[in-house]
Amino acid sequence: MECITWFAPILPGKLDEWKAGVEALKGPRRAEHEASRARMGLVREVASLMQTPQGDFTCLFHEAEDLAKAYQTLATSEDPYDVWFREHIAGVHGITVDMLTGPIPATLVLDYRADG
Template sequence: MECITWFAPILPGKVEEWKAFDQSMSGPRREEHERSRKRMGVVREVASLMQTPQGDFVCLFHEGEDLTKAFQTLAASEDPFDVWFRENLVSLHGLTVEMLQGPPPAEVFFDYRGDAA
């Protein structure tokens, strides 16, 4: 299982819109979101708001079997939810589909895992 943490800017003036987008995925669009992540092979996704003097950011954690494939699946999908999700990546974060077509947008340098036993 792979995991990655990364962050993306929330464009100026878009924090409330981002919060509504995020809440819709745990509310009225929950089932669509779950189906999307199953298609992608993502088993865990966490989004946190980080407000800094340099601006607002979403901090993300993704876990899945093959995260490169997961991002590529999202980039290529024509599923209406995935299209809607990508449109929000552009309008809220300035991310593009091209950014999803390669490996995840961050490189892991350190990954501590304590003894699970």
């Protein structure tokens, strides 16, 4: 199993749009989001809001058997939800399809796990 944490900027003036998107994922679009993540092979996704003097960021944790394949699946899917999600992250974070199909956006340097 692979896991990664990474940050994505919330573009200036887009915080309310980001919050509305999160509420949609937790509410009316929850089933679509869960189906999308199942297609991607994600077994865990965590998103947090981090507000810093340099701006707002979403902190992400993703876990899957194959993260590159997961992001590739999202990047190429024609499912209406996945298309909407790509448009949403492009508008709110500036994340493009090329970024999803390129190298994993972070390098894992420490992965501590307690035994037991």
